[in-house]
Amino acid sequence: xxxxxxxxxxxxxxxxxxxxxxxxxxxxxxxxxxxxxxxxxxxxxxxxxxxxxxxxxxxxxxxxxxxxxxxxxxxxxxxxxxxxxxxxxxxxxxxxxxxxxxxxxxxxxxxxxxxxxxxxxxxxxxxxxxxxxxxxxxxxxxxxxxxxxxxxxxxxxxxxxxxxxxxxxxxxxxxxxxxxxxxxxxxxxxxxxxxxxxxxxxxxxxxxxxxxxxxxxxxxxxxxxxxxxxxxxxxxxxxxxxxxxxxxxxxxxxxxxxxxxxxxxxxxxxxxxxxxxxxxxxxxxxxxxxxxxxxxxxxxxxxxxxxxxxxxxxxxxxxxxxxxxxxxxxxxxxxxxxxxxxxxxxxxxxxxxxxxxxxxxxxxxxxxxxxxxxxxxxxxxxxxxxxxxxxxxxxxxxxxxxxxxxxxxxxxxxxxxxxxxxxxxxxxxxxxxxxxxxxxxxxxxxxxxxxxxxxxxxxxxxxxxxxxxxxxxxxxxxxxxxxxxxxxxxxxxxxxxxxxxxxxxxxxxxxxxxxxxxxxxxxxxxxxxxxxxxxxxxxxxxxxxxxxxxxxxxxxxxxxxxxxxxxxxxxxxxxxxxxxxxxxxxxxxxxxxxxxxxxxxxxxxxxxxxxxxxxxxxxxxxxxxxxxxxxxxxxxxxxxxxxxxxxxxxxxxxxxxxxxxxxxxxxxxxxxxxxxxxxxxxxxxxxxxxxxxxxxxxxxx
Numbered sequence: 001x002x003x004x005x006x007x008x009x010x011x012x013x014x015x016x017x018x019x020x021x022x023x024x025x026x027x028x029x030x031x032x033x034x035x036x037x038x039x040x041x042x043x044x045x046x047x048x049x050x051x052x053x054x055x056x057x058x059x060x061x062x063x064x065x066x067x068x069x070x071x072x073x074x075x076x077x078x079x080x081x082x083x084x085x086x087x088x089x090x091x092x093x094x095x096x097x098x099x100x101x102x103x104x105x106x107x108x109x110x111x112x113x114x115x116x117x118x119x120x121x122x123x124x125x126x127x128x129x130x131x132x133x134x135x136x137x138x139x140x141x142x143x144x145x146x147x148x149x150x151x152x153x154x155x156x157x158x159x160x161x162x163x164x165x166x167x168x169x170x171x172x173x174x175x176x177x178x179x180x181x182x183x184x185x186x187x188x189x190x191x192x193x194x195x196x197x198x199x200x201x202x203x204x205x206x207x208x209x210x211x212x213x214x215x216x217x218x219x220x221x222x223x224x225x226x227x228x229x230x231x232x233x234x235x236x237x238x239x240x241x242x243x244x245x246x247x248x249x250x251x252x253x254x255x256x257x258x259x260x261x262x263x264x265x266x267x268x269x270x271x272x273x274x275x276x277x278x279x280x281x282x283x284x285x286x287x288x289x290x291x292x293x294x295x296x297x298x299x300x301x302x303x304x305x306x307x308x309x310x311x312x313x314x315x316x317x318x319x320x321x322x323x324x325x326x327x328x329x330x331x332x333x334x335x336x337x338x339x340x341x342x343x344x345x346x347x348x349x350x351x352x353x354x355x356x357x358x359x360x361x362x363x364x365x366x367x368x369x370x371x372x373x374x375x376x377x378x379x380x381x382x383x384x385x386x387x388x389x390x391x392x393x394x395x396x397x398x399x400x401x402x403x404x405x406x407x408x409x410x411x412x413x414x415x416x417x418x419x420x421x422x423x424x425x426x427x428x429x430x431x432x433x434x435x436x437x438x439x440x441x442x443x444x445x446x447x448x449x450x451x452x453x454x455x456x457x458x459x460x461x462x463x464x465x466x467x468x469x470x471x472x473x474x475x476x477x478x479x480x481x482x483x484x485x486x487x488x489x490x491x492x493x494x495x496x497x498x499x500x501x502x503x504x505x506x507x508x509x510x511x512x513x514x515x516x517x518x519x520x521x522x523x524x525x526x527x528x529x530x531x532x533x534x535x536x537x538x539x540x541x542x543x544x545x546x547x548x549x550x551x552x553x554x555x556x557x558x559x560x561x562x563x564x565x566x567x568x569x570x571x572x573x574x575x576x577x578x579x580x581x582x583x584x585x586x587x588x589x590x591x592x593x594x595x596x597x598x599x600x601x602x603x604x605x606x607x608x609x610x611x612x613x614x615x616x617x618x619x620x621x622x623x624x625x626x627x628x629x630x631x632x633x634x635x636x637x638x639x640x641x642x643x644x645x646x647x648x649x650x651x652x653x654x655x656x657x658x659x660x661x662x663x664x665x666x667x668x669x670x671x672x673x674x675x676x677x678x679x680x681x682x683x684x685x686x687x688x689x690x691x692x693x694x695x696x697x698x699x700x701x
Contacts, residue, residue, distance in 0.1 A: 069084070069093055069095045070095065073095060073096070073099045076099065076124060077099065077121035077122065078121075078122065080122045080123060080124055080125040080126065080146075081124075081125065082099075082124060082126070082127055082128065083126075083128040083129075084096065084128070084132070085128055085129060085130040085131050086130070086131045086132070087132060088132060089129070089132040089133065090132070090134060090135060091134055091136065091138070092129060092134065092137065092138055097138060097140040100121065100124075100143070123144075123145075123146035124144050124146060125146050125147060125148050125149065126147070126148065126149040126151075127141075127144065127147055127151070129151065129152050130151050130152065130153045130154045130155070131155075132154070132155050133156055134152060134155040134157065135155070135156045135157065136157065136159070136161075137152065137157065137160060137164065138161070139161050139162075139163045140163075141161065141163055141164055141167070142163035142164070142166040145167065145169070146169060147170055148169050148170060148171045148172065149171065149172040149174075150164075150167070150170060150172070150173050151172075151174040152174065152175055153174045153175065153176040153177050153178070153197065154176070154177045154178075155177075155178055156178060157175065157178040157179065157180065158179050158181070159180075160187060161186070162186050165186045165189040165190065168192060170190055170192055171192060171193060171194045171195065172194065173187075173195070173196055174195075174197040175196075175197065176198060176199040176200050176201070176221065177200040177201070178201055179202060180201040180202060181201075181202045181203065182208070183203070183208045183210070185210075188210040188211070188213045188214065189213075190214070191213065191214065191216065193214050193217055194216060194218045195217070195218065195219040196217055196220050196221070197219075197221040198221060198222055198225070199223040199224050199244070200224035200225070201225055202225065202226070203222070203225040203226065203227055204225065204226040204227065204228070205226075205227070205229070206228065206229040206230070206231060207222070207229070207231055207234075208231070209232075209233040210233075211231065211233060212231070212233030212235075215237060216239055217239065217240065218239050218240060218241040218263075219240075219241060219242040220237070220242070220243055222244065222245055223244045223245070223247050223248075223268070224246070224247045224248075225247075225248050226248060226249055227245070227248040228248075228249045228251060229251070229252075230245075230253070230254065230257060232254070232256070234260075235260040238260055238261065238262070238263070239263060240261045240264055241263050241265045241266070242265060242266045243266070243268070244268040245268060245269050245272070246270040246271050246272070246298070247271040247272075248272055249272065249273055250269065250273065250274060251274055251275075252274055252276065252279040252280075253269055253277060253278060253279060254280050255278045255280050255281050255284060255289050256283070258278075258289065258291060259284060259289055259290070261291070262291070262293065263293050264293060265294060265296070266295065266296045267297050267298070268298040269298065269302060270298050270300040270331070271300070271301050272302045272303070273302070274299075274302050274303060274304060275304065275306065276304070276305070276306050276307070276308060276309045277299055277302075277306070277308070278307060278308050278322065279309045280309065281308045281310060281319070281320050282309070282319075282320060287320070287321055287323075288319075288320035288321035288323065289320070289321070289322050289323065290321075290323040291323065291324055291327075292325055292326060294324050294326060294327050295326055295327060295328050295329065296327070296328065296329040297329070297330050297331065298329075298331040299335070300331050300333045300334050300335075301333070301334040301335070302335060303336065304332065304336065304337055305337065306337070306341070307322075307337070307339075307340055307341040307342075307343050308322075313527070314502070314527075315500075315502070315525055315526065315527060316365060317500050317551070318501075318502045318525065318526075318527075319341060319342050321345070322342060322343055322346060323346040324343075324347045324350075325346065325347075325348060327349065327350055328349055328350060328351045328352065329351065330350060330352065330354065331354045332355050332358070333355060333377070334356070334358075335357070335358050336358065337355065337358045337359060337360065338358065338359040338360055338361065339360075339364065339365070340364040341365075343366070344365065344366030344369075344370065345365070345366050347366075348371070348372070349372055350372060351372055351373065351375065352375045353367070353370075353377070354375075355377065355378055355381070356377045356400065357379065357380045358381055359381065359382060360378060360381040360383055361381070361383060361384065362383055362385060362387075362629075363378075363383070363386070363387055363390065368387065368389050368390065368392075370393070373393060373395060373396055374397050374398065375396075375399075376399045376400070377398075377399075377400045378399075378400065379400045379402050379403050379404075380402070380404070381403070381404050382404065383401065383406060384404070384405050384406060384407050384408075384650060384673060385406070385407065385628075385629065385649065385673045386406055386408060386409055386419070388426045389427075390419075390420075391420050391422075391423025391424040391426070391427055396420070397416065398416055399416045399419060402414075406673075407650065407673035407675075408649060408650065408672030408673035409672075410685075422685075426672075495515065495519060495520040495521070495522070496514055496520070496521040496522065497514075497522045498514065498523045498526070499522055499523065499524045499525055500524070501523075501526055502526060503523065503526040503527060503528060504528065504529065506523070506528070506534050506535075507534050508537050510534070511534055511535065511538045512538060517539055517542065517543045518539065518543060518544065519544060519545045520544075520545065520548075521546070521547050522548045523552070524549065524552075525550075526549075526551075526552050527553060528549065528552040528553060528554055529552075529553045529554065529555065530555070530556060531549070531556065531557075531561070531571075532549070533558075533561065536558075536562065536563065542565075544563055544565065544566055545565050545566060545568070546566070546567060546568040546569075547563070547566060547569050547570070548569075549570065549571055549574075550571065550572040550573050550574070550602070550605075551573045552574050553574060554571060554574040554575065554576060555575045555577065556576065557571070557578070557580075557603075559579070559580070559594065560594070563595060563598075564593075564596055564597065565597055566595060566597060566598055567597055567598065568599065568602075569598060569600070569601050569602070571603050571606070572602045572604045572605045572606070573605035573606070574606055575606065575607060576606040576607065576608060577606070577609070578609075578610075579608065579611070579612055579615075580612060594618075595619050595621075596621060597621050598619045599622065599624065600623070600624040601619065601622060601624070601626070602626045603625075603626065603630070604626045604627060604628040604647070605628075605630070606630055607630065607631055608630040608631065608632055609631050609632060610632060610633070610634065611625075611627060611632065611635070611636070611639040611640070613638045613639050616638070616639070616640075616641040620642075622642065623644045623645065624643070624646075625640070625647070626645075626647040627647065627648055627651075628647045628648060628670070629650045630650075631651065631652055632651040632652065632653060633651070634653065634655075635648070635653060635656065635657055635660060637657055637660040637663055640660070640663050644666060644667045644668070645666075645668045646666055646669050647670040648671055648674070649671060649673045650672070650673035650674070651673070651674050652674065652675055653674040653676055654674075654676055655678070656671070656676055657695075658695045658699045659695075659699060660692075660695050661691075661693070661694070661695030661696035661697075661698075664692075666688065667688065668688055669691055669692070671684065671691070672684070679691060679694045679695075
């Protein structure tokens with residue numbers, strides 16, 4: 001049997017449709033019937049489609065809106081809230097203004113009625129007309145005196161009616177995303193305002209000083225305008241809790257204004273043009289900038305080059321304090337910062353620090369002391385060395401360091417957990433904390449009478465076992481020292497402490513007024529450009545056993561001075577370029593007696609390019625040398641004869657001499673973050689013994 005043709009199929013379908021219409025007594029016809037018949041015929045290749053919905057007429061749309069407005073008004077009379085957002089309105093409907101108007105001729109008092117009566121209506125407290133095309137607000141808004149919230153964001157307003165000033169209870173006014181080019185004068189009469197939102201308008205130049213009249217405002221949002229300056233009158237806003245100034249053209253953020261906002265919780269200044277975050281810090285009286293309530297600071301993509309405008313020659317720790325005791329989130333990404341100065345020295349509650357896409361070459365000052373830090377983002381900086389101490393930050397769960405030329409971490413280590421595990425393993429193999437050995441020696445020496453030379457040190461210094469905590473390590477050190485000391489001092493000894501005094505020089509008189517016959521001298525974080533000779537003249541030849549002058553600007557090593565009882569010397573983070581004399585000569589023949597007992601030398605963070613071969617003669621008792629973070633390019637094994645602990649990490653060493661393996665006294669060797677590729681990472685991770693054995697195997701026969 002042959003298949004029916006298309007024409008026959010359509011004809012049959014029409015017949016069936018006509019029969020159905022006859023049965024239902026429905027009269028239909030025309031092109032629509034033919035199309036329906038064709039669609040239902042089952043012809044292959046024909047797809048049924050749904051006809052487009054019929055467009056409503058303007059009369060129908062208006063009727064729907066009017067019906068909706070009436071429903072909103074009825075609801076508003078019971079709740080006190082009317083919301084006419086997103087209705088494509090060009091003005092507030094008259095029905096809204098007339099919602100409380102009552103025609104006396106139509107008033108019916110029926111206490112048995114079930115509906116809402118006119119006398120049961122509540123006052124309107126919230127008027128929301130956002131995301132429309134409203135160009136003006138009617139003067140009748142003054143009739144709604146109970147309004148506490150007025151929201152007209154996302155409209156086309158350019159001005160406000162004078163009558164809005166009659167709203168004596170208004171607490172929140174949202175005028176964001178409109179077309180204001182200046183602030184209406186009536187705005188400053190709304191003295192009850194607590195929240196004012198003016199984001200994404202067209203405000204430019206200096207913010208109107210009259211803003212200071214709104215002294216009750218707690219939240220001010222000026223994001224997305226073109227403001228260039230802030231008026232000093234902002235100091236009157238002492239109740240401010242949230243200040244949002246992002247996406248403007250601000251060039252400075254006066255700390256004189258911020259200092260008068262003790263309740264400030266959130267500060268946003270991202271996407272501006274500020275080279276300095278806190279300008280005028282040096283002009284503040286008292287103890288610097290104090291923001292006790294600040295929790296969040298956002299200064300991303302602001303062009304920052306510095307944190308303060310104080311002269312860069314002033315040591316960061318000596319600058320006026322920036323106290324942020326409650327801050328938990330610091331966002332400083334996408335700037336040109338290479339130093340956070342003293343910003344982190346008073347942020348004990350910081351949880352989240354974002355400094356990605358900057359110019360940092362190392363972990364910023366203060367980060368390692370943040371006990372509560374959980375997230376640290378240093379992506380895309382210039383950091384070459386990740387310090388082992390980072391492994392001690394047990395609350396740190398996320399650390400991002402991608403995009404940095406890090407040398408001392410293998411590329412296969414890509415997660416925070418893997419990095420922390422690696423750093424903690426290195427800590428276990430590292431030598432004791434910088435002052436452990438010196439503390440033993442110093443305390444041992446203090447057992448002598450001040451007027452008699454200290455007894456000579458035992459030939460074998462007791463070995464301190466690596467302790468699980470710094471406190472336990474210190475306790476062990478004291479215990480060993482007590483066992484070495486023949487008797488306790490007959491009177492207390494006051495040590496010299498001149499830390500953070502902004503000293504450029506120090507005299508014998510100044511030292512003698514601080515203390516008498518000290519055994520430890522600490523002059524860290526000052527501005528010294530040369531080693532203080534006054535230390536030597538005052539009591540360097542009699543009592544000093546430990547000297548610490550790190551974080552200064554010293555350029556020469558004090559080879560010519562004599563410190564016969566000195567055990568520990570810390571000159572880290574200075575500007576020393578060579579350990580030789582000022583003329584570059586080898587003075588080992590004369591200085592061998594200048595430091596006969598020096599056991600520990602810390603010269604990390606300087607500009608040294610080599611370790612001289614006369615080191616063993618100059619420092620015959622030296623056992624611990626920390627020369628990390630310098631510019632050392634090559635090594636001579638002779639320089640390290642007799643050493644037990646050697647740290648040369650984060651230098652520019654291109655190759656390791658095999659003869660270094662013959663220095664069998666070395667117990668701990670740190671070479672992370674250098675340029676050499678041999679030995680490979682797998683050997684380096686096995687520890688000091690594996691490295692030394694590897695080098696010995698390559699000594700030519």
